[in-house]
Amino acid sequence: MYGKGLRALSITTALVMTGAFALVFFWAPEDADQGFSQKIFYVHVPMAIIALCGFVAGGVMAAMHLRTRDSRWDMRSYVAIHLSIILGVGVLLTGSIWARVSWGHWWVWNEPTLVSFLIIFLLYCTYQPLRFSIQDPERQARYASVFAIMAGAFVPLNFMAVRLAQQYTHPRVLGNIAGNLPGRMEWTFFASMLGMTLLFVTLWKYEMTSKHASSQLRRLKRLLGEGENPAGRRSAAPAAAETAAPV
Amino acid sequence: MTGERDSDPSAPREDPARTPRRGPSTATAVGAILRKELRVELRTLESVPAMSLFSVTTFVLFHFALNRDSVSGDLASGILWVTLLFSSVLAINRLFVADEEQGGFDGFLLAPVDRTALLIAKFLTLLGFLVVLEIVAVPAFGLLLLEPSLGRVLVRLVGILLLADVGIAAVGTLVAALAVRTRARDLLGPLLALPLLVPVVIGAARACAPLLGAGHPGSVPVRWLEILGLYDLVFGLLAYAVFDFLLED
Amino acid sequence: MTHTLELVGLERRYGERIALADVTLNLGHGATLVVFGPNGAGKSTLLRVLAGLLRPHDGTLRVLGHRLPDEDWAVRGRIGLLGHDPLLYRDLTGRENLRYHASLHRVDEPRIDEVLEAVGMERRADEPLRSLSRGMVQRLAVCRAVLHDPELLLLDEPRANLDPAAGALVEPLIGRASGRTRVVTSHDPVGGLAEADLVLGLRAGRPELLEWAADVDPAAIAELYR
Numbered sequence: 252m253y254g255k256g257l258r259a260l261s262i263t264t265a266l267v268m269t270g271a272f273a274l275v276f277f278w279a280p281e282d283a284d285q286g287f288s289q290k291i292f293y294v295h296v297p298m299a300i301i302a303l304c305g306f307v308a309g310g311v312m313a314a315m316h317l318r319t320r321d322s323r324w325d326m327r328s329y330v331a332i333h334l335s336i337i338l339g340v341g342v343l344l345t346g347s348i349w350a351r352v353s354w355g356h357w358w359v360w361n362e363p364t365l366v367s368f369l370i371i372f373l374l375y376c377t378y379q380p381l382r383f384s385i386q387d388p389e390r391q392a393r394y395a396s397v398f399a400i401m402a403g404a405f406v407p408l409n410f411m412a413v414r415l416a417q418q419y420t421h422p423r424v425l426g427n428i429a430g431n432l433p434g435r436m437e438w439t440f441f442a443s444m445l446g447m448t449l450l451f452v453t454l455w456k457y458e459m460t461s462k463h464a465s466s467q468l469r470r471l472k473r474l475l476g477e478g479e480n481p482a483g484r485r486s487a488a489p490a491a492a493e494t495a496a497p498v
Numbered sequence: 499m500t501g502e503r504d505s506d507p508s509a510p511r512e513d514p515a516r517t518p519r520r521g522p523s524t525a526t527a528v529g530a531i532l533r534k535e536l537r538v539e540l541r542t543l544e545s546v547p548a549m550s551l552f553s554v555t556t557f558v559l560f561h562f563a564l565n566r567d568s569v570s571g572d573l574a575s576g577i578l579w580v581t582l583l584f585s586s587v588l589a590i591n592r593l594f595v596a597d598e599e600q601g602g603f604d605g606f607l608l609a610p611v612d613r614t615a616l617l618i619a620k621f622l623t624l625l626g627f628l629v630v631l632e633i634v635a636v637p638a639f640g641l642l643l644l645e646p647s648l649g650r651v652l653v654r655l656v657g658i659l660l661l662a663d664v665g666i667a668a669v670g671t672l673v674a675a676l677a678v679r680t681r682a683r684d685l686l687g688p689l690l691a692l693p694l695l696v697p698v699v700i701g702a703a704r705a706c707a708p709l710l711g712a713g714h715p716g717s718v719p720v721r722w723l724e725i726l727g728l729y730d731l732v733f734g735l736l737a738y739a740v741f742d743f744l745l746e747d
Numbered sequence: 748m749t750h751t752l753e754l755v756g757l758e759r760r761y762g763e764r765i766a767l768a769d770v771t772l773n774l775g776h777g778a779t780l781v782v783f784g785p786n787g788a789g790k791s792t793l794l795r796v797l798a799g800l801l802r803p804h805d806g807t808l809r810v811l812g813h814r815l816p817d818e819d820w821a822v823r824g825r826i827g828l829l830g831h832d833p834l835l836y837r838d839l840t841g842r843e844n845l846r847y848h849a850s851l852h853r854v855d856e857p858r859i860d861e862v863l864e865a866v867g868m869e870r871r872a873d874e875p876l877r878s879l880s881r882g883m884v885q886r887l888a889v890c891r892a893v894l895h896d897p898e899l900l901l902l903d904e905p906r907a908n909l910d911p912a913a914g915a916l917v918e919p920l921i922g923r924a925s926g927r928t929r930v931v932t933s934h935d936p937v938g939g940l941a942e943a944d945l946v947l948g949l950r951a952g953r954p955e956l957l958e959w960a961a962d963v964d965p966a967a968i969a970e971l972y973r
Binding site: 520521522526529530531533534538539542583596600601602604605606607608609610611670746747 | 843849
């Protein structure tokens with residue numbers, strides 16, 4: 252059911268991403284201070300924004316899970332957070348590269364966005380270990396949801412605190428994200444933003460489809476009586492949709 | 499076989515669907531749990547002495563690690579808050595262990611009591627532990643490491659400490675309840691608590707820094723107190739909203 | 748007619764594994780249901796579901812006339828659970844433990860002395876639990892389970908750690924004579940059958956045997972453990 256329209260979505264994503272990259276490299280003007288290296292901004296910032304939105308969305312989905320007790324919400328939340336963690340690695344890497352070429356250091360503490368992202372990333376790194384160390388799948392889902400809600404609320408709060416903690420703000424391109432960018436930069440930024448959003452949604456749908464398919468497969472195997480010993484299978488990923496799967 | 503069976507052909511002697519029992523008020527239940535917590539702590543001395551000892555030892559470590567006889571300002575505030583935070587993790591890790599291992603959760607859940615009572619009682623327990631820790635750790639810090647005297651800024655310092663303690667206790671209670679029923683609770687407790695408490699450290703350490711300055715104590719910028727207050731409010735409400743889900747099975 | 752327990756197709760899973768399935772039975776007021784079954788057959792799970800500590804995954808469950816888990820507020824405080832865990836704090840004394848539970852259940856102080864005396868623990872009630880033997884702790888757990896005069900008793904091998912004398916002491920509190928509706932798990936076919944009205948045999952979470960006690964052949968119980 253998550254596979255519906257996936258092909259069209261994938262093609263759109265590929266086209267938009269290609270277009271956005273073309274704009275980044277051939278159309279957007281070079282930054283007066285930072286030159287060519289500033290172009291990593293078009294990857295780094297949308298990626299950070301999408302990852303943060305993914306974390307918050309994971310929290311909202313987790314709240315839906317606790318409200319409805321429908322395990323599919325837990326799986327949606329899990330996939331969103333899981334993808335955001337992967338994007339988070341990308342954010343920290345690109346941010347670090349950007350810091351290196353712009354300021355000559357691999358890490359800068361006066362960049363509040365990057366610093367608060369690191370804190371949030373460190374927190375979410377415990378999401379998988381938390382899931383893994385709870386054996387009962389139902390409790391695992393519930394506890395993971397409580398974590399996701401807590402961490403989701405933490406994201407904006409932490410941002411505020413870290414931002415306030417910077418005594419002086421560095422002159423940055425993203426002072427007011429895209430607000431005071433010159434026109435071409437602004438359009439390129441929006442194209443990258445759109446591409447990244449589509450990429451996230453596509454990946455999310457892919458993973459949901461595959462999780463759904465494998466749980467269906469396990470259910471069928473179990474019905475045929477040749478399923479693996481369920482007690483022997485231990486996983487940090489939710490395996491719940493099979494119990495409530497509308498085929 | 500799944501046939502329905504009546505075990506007792508005669509009619510019930512008493513209507514089992516009689517009115518539900520009225521339990522104690524939430525305040526009474528909180529009081530009962532608090533008394534129990536206090537008694538267990540006084541008998542086992544598991545949390546508060548360990549926290550206090552840990553904090554004093556950490557100050558000694560800082561003296562050698564930094565090779566400084568006295569500190570002030572930013573550095574002093576940072577040392578104080580990192581030490582308090584790590585000491586509080588000791589209590590967070592132990593907060594629900596006795597309940598998990600000795601059936602305290604089931605015993606509580608069987609009683610006709612609002613489940614929030616457990617959250618409030620544990621929050622107050624942790625808050626109490628933190629206050630006692632600070633009664634030991636802050637004077638010890640003043641004695642061992644701090645350059646300016648504490649007397650002049652005591653009232654303002656106590657205010658910041660309390661504001662931060664509420665946040666630590668709210669998040670700590672939630673994290674403790676989350677971690678205690680996992681296999682890796684000793685690891686997950688600190689790993690969850692420390693990043694979550696970064697805003698508390700930012701707010702509290704920055705707020706305290708002007709008070710611990712070498713010269714005349716500066717004024718406390720209001721925005722740090724606002725951050726701490728907002729943090730207390732958000733996580734207090736959040737703990738209230740999600741705590742029940744950690745208890746049911 | 749309202750039964751104390753009404754179970755229809757009750758099911759509880761542990762992940763994908765079935766812990767309890769297809770349990771359908773009614774139990775009238777004051778009757779005793781004895782549950783037999785090998786270790787891991789789902790006996791303890793059944794008791795925890797009936798106590799409202801585990802929510803059922805399927806089927807309907809009415810306890811004391813209220814649907815669980817939706818109306819669990821209405822039955823809490825009316826059930827006494829005596830499991831393998833005494834549900835008492837080891838660092839507190841028996842009396843302190845009971846006082847704690849008494850205030851959670853709004854029970855008066857004299858009732859604590861009453862139950863302590865009934866199980867012969869009034870002399871050792873002021874020692875921390877960790878200095879007491881398992882049998883004594885079990886007697887205190889009996890006190891805890893009946894402190895609030897529950898209408899329904901859920902007993903998981905209640906006499907496991909008790910010597911015969913102690914077993915006789917707790918009989919008026921948790922035995923047939925208590926007049927309470929009871930669900931008792933047992934491994935002892937003879938003793939279990941003697942106190943049963945209805946017998947349920949579980950294997951791998953499913954009922955293999957559901958008969959009036961009078962109609963049960965002890966060999967059928969032994970068969971469960973094969």
